[in-house]
Amino acid sequence: xxxxxxxxxxxxxxxxxxxxxxxxxxxxxxxxxxxxxxxxxxxxxxxxxxxxxxxxxxxxxxxxxxxxxxxxxxxxxxxxxxxxxxxxxxxxxxxxxxxxxxxxxxxxxxxxxxxxxxxxxxxxxxxxxxxxxxxxxxxxxxxxxxxxxxxxxxxxxxxxxxxxxxxxxxxxxxxxxxxxxxxxxxxxxxxxxxxxxxxxxxxxxxxxxxxxxxxxxxxxxxxxxxxxxxxxxxxxxxxxxxxxxxxxxxxxxxxxxxxxxxxxxxxxxxxxxxxxxxxxxxxxxxxxxxxxxxx
Amino acid sequence: xxxxxxxxxxxxxxxxxxxxxxxxxxxxxxxxxxxxxxxxxxxxxxxxxxxxxxxxxxxxxxxxxxxxxxxxxxxxxxxxxxxxxxxxxxxxxxxxxxxxxxxxxxxxxxxxxxxxxxxxxxxxxxxxxxxxxxxxxxxxxxxxxxxxxxxxxxxxxxxxxxxxxxxxxxxxxxxxxxxxxxxxxxxxxxxxxxxxxxxxxxxxxxxxxxxxxxxxxxxxxxxxxxxxxxxxxxxxxxxxxxxxxxxxxxxxxxxxx
Ligand SMILES: Nc1ncnc2c1ncn2[C@@H]1O[C@H](COP(=O)(O)OP(=O)(O)OP(=O)(O)O)[C@@H](O)[C@H]1O
Ligand SMILES: [Mg+2]
Numbered sequence: 001x002x003x004x005x006x007x008x009x010x011x012x013x014x015x016x017x018x019x020x021x022x023x024x025x026x027x028x029x030x031x032x033x034x035x036x037x038x039x040x041x042x043x044x045x046x047x048x049x050x051x052x053x054x055x056x057x058x059x060x061x062x063x064x065x066x067x068x069x070x071x072x073x074x075x076x077x078x079x080x081x082x083x084x085x086x087x088x089x090x091x092x093x094x095x096x097x098x099x100x101x102x103x104x105x106x107x108x109x110x111x112x113x114x115x116x117x118x119x120x121x122x123x124x125x126x127x128x129x130x131x132x133x134x135x136x137x138x139x140x141x142x143x144x145x146x147x148x149x150x151x152x153x154x155x156x157x158x159x160x161x162x163x164x165x166x167x168x169x170x171x172x173x174x175x176x177x178x179x180x181x182x183x184x185x186x187x188x189x190x191x192x193x194x195x196x197x198x199x200x201x202x203x204x205x206x207x208x209x210x211x212x213x214x215x216x217x218x219x220x221x222x223x224x225x226x227x228x229x230x231x232x233x234x235x236x237x238x239x240x241x242x243x244x245x246x247x248x249x250x251x252x253x254x255x256x257x258x259x260x261x262x263x264x265x266x267x268x269x270x271x272x273x274x275x276x277x278x279x280x281x282x283x284x285x286x287x288x289x290x291x292x293x294x295x
Numbered sequence: 296x297x298x299x300x301x302x303x304x305x306x307x308x309x310x311x312x313x314x315x316x317x318x319x320x321x322x323x324x325x326x327x328x329x330x331x332x333x334x335x336x337x338x339x340x341x342x343x344x345x346x347x348x349x350x351x352x353x354x355x356x357x358x359x360x361x362x363x364x365x366x367x368x369x370x371x372x373x374x375x376x377x378x379x380x381x382x383x384x385x386x387x388x389x390x391x392x393x394x395x396x397x398x399x400x401x402x403x404x405x406x407x408x409x410x411x412x413x414x415x416x417x418x419x420x421x422x423x424x425x426x427x428x429x430x431x432x433x434x435x436x437x438x439x440x441x442x443x444x445x446x447x448x449x450x451x452x453x454x455x456x457x458x459x460x461x462x463x464x465x466x467x468x469x470x471x472x473x474x475x476x477x478x479x480x481x482x483x484x485x486x487x488x489x490x491x492x493x494x495x496x497x498x499x500x501x502x503x504x505x506x507x508x509x510x511x512x513x514x515x516x517x518x519x520x521x522x523x524x525x526x527x528x529x530x531x532x533x534x535x536x537x538x539x540x541x542x543x544x545x546x547x548x549x550x551x552x
Pocket of ligand 2 (some may be wrong): 344345346473503
């Protein structure tokens with residue numbers, strides 16, 4: 001086989017595999033949406049689930065997922081930004097930084113069920129927080145934080161050295177240079193990365209089974225006092241998220257329309273994650289245009 | 296070697312040695328840089344011009360593994376002594392880089408950046424600083440109606456003058472220019488050279504250039520470097536008409552470099 005035919009064969013094989021992957025993805029997406037879309041309605045999105053009757057919704061679960069996302073991000077963003085900035089701008093390259101980086105890599109590649117069990121042990125039992133949104137948020141932080149650190153670190157490293165030097169040469173301190181020149185330049189990349197990370201949090205189930213729990217109290221959507229046990233805003237109540245709900249009704253749902261509910265909920269989940277992804281792309285482009293604007 | 300008796304020396308460099316790790320980048324460099332005049336550093340690539348320039352505002356501090364021996368005094372004060380605050384030093388010794396590097400902000404914000412972060416917040420005061428600095432950098436007439444526009448919309452030459460304005464806005468005494476025209480077209484280059492001529496009445500300018508004609512055209516004093524050593528420095532006219540060292544003569548007559 002000469003080089004030319006080898007090249008042709010390789011091209012065909014690669015295109016074939018790429019095509020198969022795209023087809024599988026599209027098929028999966030199409031299947032989920034086809035099965036679920038017809039079931040989505042305003043009522044479905046807002047009403048509470050039913051245990052044995054048909055016609056239940058996913059309202060509390062959707063709310064739980066969003067609220068958990070916000071909680072997780074509230075913990076992850078400041079920590080991740082801080083650590084990322086430290087790692088990229090202050091830490092001297094050496095043994096310590098390298099081992100921190102290694103830990104970060106390992107953490108982010110942990111299987112989520114392991115993180116879930118770790119969360120059950122440490123946050124739920126040892127720290128005594130119990131099955132709660134807060135425990136769930138901490139568990140999600142375990143693999144979201146490394147991602148956030150890496151996103152920040154890379155975004156900061158991507159800032160042109162000339163920009164940093166220009167600011168330092170004006171007699172500005174390192175901190176002022178970071179906050180007023182480097183962070184604004186790195187921001188589009190950080191935000192895009194953060195939204196993508198958020199998509200992952202939104203779809204996570206395994207890590208939440210044993211931390212945020214598999215049930216919600218009867219939420220009272222008129223009670224917005226974060227301290228009362230039935231308030232949706234109480235971070236210390238157990239909370240079943242959308243992804244966990246799908247898993248649960250699929251495996252042990254008693255309602256006669258459990259199949260449809262799971263399908264509808266899956267479609268909602270997939271659509272939301274897609275929204276995050278497209279949102280991140282759109283936002284990245286928007287920020288890029290804004291920063292290089294030649295109005 | 297005797298410094299040309301142009302004006303009072305503002306910067307005195309005494310037996311300066313600089314090492315990047317084990318690499319000896321500056322060897323026993325001594326010179327005096329006169330106040331309110333233009334000093335040009337010339338020499339082939341890699342001979343240490345930028346390195347010396349960056350010791351003057353301590354930008355080399357950021358590079359891990361650099362070591363410095365000897366003394367640099369600006370206005371009589373040793374800039375490497377323990378008491379010196381690097382940020383104050385850099386305010387007094389401004390820098391313009393080879394590639395125009397305005398921030399991705401508006402023209403106004405680029406110039407106001409330094410003063411603002413150094414604590415000036417009055418709108419009027421900032422307006423005034425921006426205008427004066429842009430005027431000093433010969434850019435005001437071209438941009439006065441577009442101050443809110445992105446600095447990146449300017450041409451390369453305008454961007455470089457904006458960077459000069461940005462440096463002037465924090466009221467330095469010294470302006471370091473590292474091949475500030477090498478990325479520009481001939482007309483923009485000429486503008487910057489004229490600008491340097493005007494600025495030297497108020498600032499002490501040290502410029503690195505690859506272009507010997509530029510050094511001959513604009514500078515009052517020229518320093519010729521080779522392999523980290525100062526071969527010769529003298530009043531520009533003298534250095535170009537009657538070089539004392541054979542290597543200088545070879546270089547300026549284009550026999551190497
Ligand atoms: N950060 C660094 N680490 C190690 N060596 C360096 C570093 N920066 C510069 N050097 C070396 O020091 C020497 C002088 O570099 P410098 O940049 O000062 O030269 P230059 O005269 O400005 O050259 P050019 O005209 O190409 O800009 C070169 O040999 C260069 O390779
Ligand atoms: Mg150089």
